[in-house]
Amino acid sequence: MQQDLPALEYLECQYRPDLLTLVGRWLRQPTDAELHEGYHRLLAVAEACGARLWLVDARRRSTANQQGTQWMTEQFLPLLPQRLGSAVHIAYLFMPRHLQEIERDAAVPPLSYFNDLPYRIERFTDEHAAMEWLEAMRRAAASNKP
Template sequence: MLPPDATLPALDYLQYQFRSDLQVLVGRWLRQPTEAELHAGYHRLLDVAEAVGARLWLVDTRRRDHASQQSTPWMMEHFLPLLPPRLGGPVHLAYLFMPTHLHELEHDAAVPPLTYFDGRPYHVGRFTEEQAAMRWLAAYQAQLQ
């Protein structure tokens, strides 16, 4: 549950909820966002994460058609580096994809391999099953406390 805040209007392309029992911020994309919506949505998730102290994120992209190649540099160079300073330490993001989408990402030269995140204060996991993603996040939960 999120703290009530009338200044945050609902978004028709993104749902989010802080699972206080798991200390996980869950963001679910409801459709393929425009580039502006993608940026606004991720900034909303960051604002919410900062408000509740969430450094574990589950980002469900299964309703999106694809990952925008234009958004990859923005994520890597601008958005992800914002997370640790704003959230007070390392951040772990578990992404859920449809199997075909994940296959495309893993074979796209514009998308960095997971080893890109080694040694960085933000870590990304890619999954096709929510249960596996949540187990991955749970493994880091104790480290963040």
């Protein structure tokens, strides 16, 4: 499916079947409309591939874009388990400065907010650590299947 969709100039989107992971890489700071379109693109590709593990690389963005937090937590993230059929795990990659901004911003929920939801979020500054976490989530989900 991802080959059938027109390319977005601000987001690379690729499913990695070897890792069972959808990789979205923001190429620049998106506008609010682009942020929404980009995340809906990620969801469309995830639906086509059955991807429940996502790596979202926001390191090329100029800011962490906290203004999209309310839309993400109230509208977009709740769609994921409905549309993908089970729990979704998202590893976000940030520049250290952006991660510090996010962690200090009271409008951004702490990671514990996601503990009892059907989607898990973790934040990273290192891609290898992010991929290790996604692999651990994949193994945990596989071991819980009957």
